[in-house]
Structure formats: structure tokens, C-alpha cells
Amino acid sequence: MQLKRTKIVDIFDPLLVGEKVCVKGWVRTRRGNKHVQFVALNDGSTIKNIQIVIDLQKFDEEFLKPITTGASLHVDGTLVPSQGKGQSVEIQAEEIEIYGTADPEEYPLQKKGHTLEFLREKAHLRMRTNTFGAVFRIRHHLAFAIHKFFNERGFYYLHTPLITASDCEGAGDMFQVTTLNLGDLPKTEDGKTDYSQDFFGKTTSLTVSGQLEGELGATALGAIYTFGPTFRAENSNTPRHLAEFWMIEPEIAFYDINDNMDLAEDFIKFCVKYALEHCKDDLEFLNKMYDETLIERLHSVIKDKFVRLTYTEGIEILKAANKKFEFPVDWGTDLQSEHERYLVEEHFKRPVILTDYPREIKAFYMKQNEDGRTVRAMDVLFPQIGEIIGGSEREADYDKLIAEIERRGIPMKDMWWYLETRKFGTVPHSGFGLGFERLILFVTGMANIRDVIPFPRTPKNAEF
Ligand code: ATP
Ligand code: MN
Secondary structure, three states: OOOOEOOHHHOOOHHHOOOEEEEEEEEEEEEEOOOEEEEEEEOOOOOOOEEEEEEOOOOOHHHHOOOOOOOEEEEEEEEEEOOOOOOOEEEEEEEEEEEEOOOOOOOOOOOOOOOHHHHHHOOOOHHHOHHHHHHHHHHHHHHHHHHHHHHHOOOEEOOOOOEEOOOOOOOOOOOEEOOOOOOOOOEOOOOOEOHHHOOOOOOEEEOOOOHHHHHHHHHHHOEEEEEEEEEOOOOOOOOOOOOEEEEEEEEEEOOOHHHHHHHHHHHHHHHHHHHHHHOHHHHHHHHHHOOOOHHHHHHHHHHOOOEEEEHHHHHHHHHHOOOOOOOOOOOOOOOOHHHHHHHHHHHHOOOEEEEEEEHHHOOOOEOEOOOOOEEEEEEEEEOOOEEEEEEEEEOOOHHHHHHHHHHHOOOOOOOHHHHHHHHOOOOOEEEEEEEHHHHHHHHHOOOOHHHOOOOOOEOOEOOO
């Protein structure tokens, strides 16, 4: 009779000791001597390997030869307490089936520690390493935590479109979507591209944010969140920017900026706590291998109340700082990552929520303050990362919003639907956007955003 497979994550159950078990997975390492061989097998369900003990009296050496790093196996045997150190139990192999081999001359993931840069070139295989297994298991748990957080609070998951005809959000440069033949574009009489012949009959792009549609949801369902891919054609080759990333955007009716800050703080703390509870082995591995202060940092973020201060106060602190910044600071300039990190890591030594930014450096839809020069924006700034969340209370006043749109010369012809949220039953409302990969960067302690998404899209790179 065929034994039922046990995932390796479940094999360390003391009740299984002495039982016949079946495991399947990929060989991480193999070592041993003339009498006995040890194979470390991993199936991706946990960072832990199970040790397979192969008695050479029971198995032919020729048969075992192709069992090298990367080969895939099915092993039946008895789970026994381990003699050696490093593992509590091991499997005495009784039957071995080799599914597939991995020629050591060709398989790139040999035992020796590879650099993250090398592994980025092997992104089709890097999930088989300890590091990327850990990162992508944590990514999964964080995604699950996000849905759990909002679901438990009565938010509805709203699917906003990826293809959009509005190009006024201004959050970043957009990727155009077209089915026109770029080598032979149809022209209008005045020589411009004739988009009426394009698939949608107008110019369309990939979305840079689901917020505007999210506001439609919030002013109907009360509280919604989006969680989906977002695209920005920004040519910024930084360790914190991707051309395709995932964003979470809650939007809530009857919320002011303070409610919004409370939500953002509770939300991030919930996610970090969830990861500490559900990803213990993976976090301990990353803590040991990459950053010995990681777990401590995660605990401190949960414990400390985030500092809240205005942009204007932040600028005062930066100007008084005894530090040379690469980019100068002055009221009215956008903060660079170095400024954000100074406030968080050196000045306050905890996360910071900066509010009331100058109107000119923020988006048109943010609620205008009485002073006429700032808006009710809020950015959440994190250690190692800088900006992790950007949000605001939204301008709910129809006339003020129209005036701001005209002042900025934003093309509004495709935006009539958005404005109707203010025309019909307008309400105070707020929301924010969290870059999912920035949260994963923080939780894993990875330094480069390319290492926390399975297949990164960055300028000049769309491999795999
Ligand atoms: P930044 O100044 O870092 O470019 P932004 O001001 O453009 O960010 P928003 O438009 O407010 O960011 O987007 C909301 C959130 O989305 C940001 O706080 C960040 O977490 C994330 N984000 C923005 N751009 C990117 C990107 N290119 N790659 C990954 N995450 C991003
Ligand atoms: Mn940006």
C-alpha cells in the first residue's frame, strides 16, 4: 500500500517517531562515508530539512549516484530519533524513488553560499534556496495577514481595474496599453496618433494606484481596501522602487486624518506581529544570516507608539541637524530617503508619521488646510526603508476640488465620474497606500526590493 506523503513541516511531530513515513522533496546536500550516506531533503514547506539516512548495505551505490544537490526524491522509511546533532529526528530510508536528477556540472545552486546578486540572475530557481524560501513564505503570510486585518474590521476587498483611462493621478509615469501597430500608427488629419482606432477607443495605461476607484467604493460600501499590482514607469534604479509592485489601499468614509493615522499604525503593527507569530523559523534564519538586529527591530516597532509631527516641524529638525545631507532641505522641498531615515533612525529612533505637507508637492485630491499652503497628507516613515505608507484625508468639497484641478491644469475630461463622489452625497473620507514590497523589506530585513518579489520588474529587466 502506498504511504501518504507527510510534508516536512509536519514531520517533526513527536507522535510520528517510530512510524513509517513518506516524504518528497529536493536534495539540499549529500554527505557520508562508505557505510552510510546522509541526505538533507527540503520540500519548501519549511526552512528545515529532514535528514535521510541511507544504509549502504541496503542500497546500491550506482543507484545512489544521481542523488546530488537539486535532485528530486520520494523516500519511504521509519522516523527515528536522530543520533547526530543538528536535528531531533531523521528518516531511515527503506525505499527511494528518484524523480529527477540535477547534473552537478549544470545545476547552478550548489552548496556554497551564493550572493543575492547572482541569485537574481537565477530568479527561476532561487526560490529553492533557504533565503528565498524564507522570504516568499513570509510574503505569503503577510498577504494573508493583510486580508485578515481588514476582513476582521469589516472592510470590503474591492478589485479596482489595472487598465485605466485616467492619467491625472500623478503618482508616477505610466505604461501605455495599446493594441495599435507601433510600426504603422493610424493618424488623424492633423498628423497625431488616432487613438479612436485603438482597442479602447482612447489612450489607456496600466494603473499607478487604485485609489480613485477605491474612493468610489468607500463612498458606497463605507470601508474598502484594494490589494493588487500597480505599475510605475519610473526610471529610478533604487533598492526601494519596482516598475511593478503590489499595493494595499484602504479607503474609508467618515474618517479624518487622525483616524487614518490610527488605522495605518494598527495595520502595520498587526502585520509585523502576525509575521513574528507565524514565521518564527524563517525570521530566525534571516536574523542569523543577514541581520542580527532584525527580530529586535520588529519587536520594537510593535511596542513603540509612532511619533506624529508635521512636515514643518520635521523640516526644523532636519535644518537644525548637525549632519551633511546629499540633498539640501528647505520648507517646500520633498523629503529624500536620507532625510526620512535621519528622522526615524537617528532623531526619534522609532517610526514617524509626518503630516501636513506643502500643497505643491502633494496630489490634487488631498484635503486643503486652513493655512492655504498645506494639505492633510500623512507619510509613515520606517527604519531602513523611509516612506512605507503615503496617504491623506481627501478633499470632500466639490468646489475646492474643481478649483484645485483647474489651477493645476489637470485634464479632467475622463474624470467626471470621480468628481461625482463630491457632487452627490459627499462625505469626509481618508485612505492610504502601503507598498507591499516595502513592508516585506522591513519584515525580512532584506536590503533590495528585487529580493522580496518573486520576479522583479525594473528598468531594462523583465526576465522570467
Ligand atoms: P516614493 O517617494 O518612495 O517614490 P511615492 O511618494 O511615489 O513613494 P505613493 O505614490 O504615495 O509613493 O505610493 C504609496 C506607497 O507605495 C509608497 O508609500 C510606497 O510604499 C509604495 N511605492 C511607491 N512607489 C513604489 C515603487 N516604485 N516600488 C515599490 N513600492 C512603491
Ligand atoms: Mn515615487
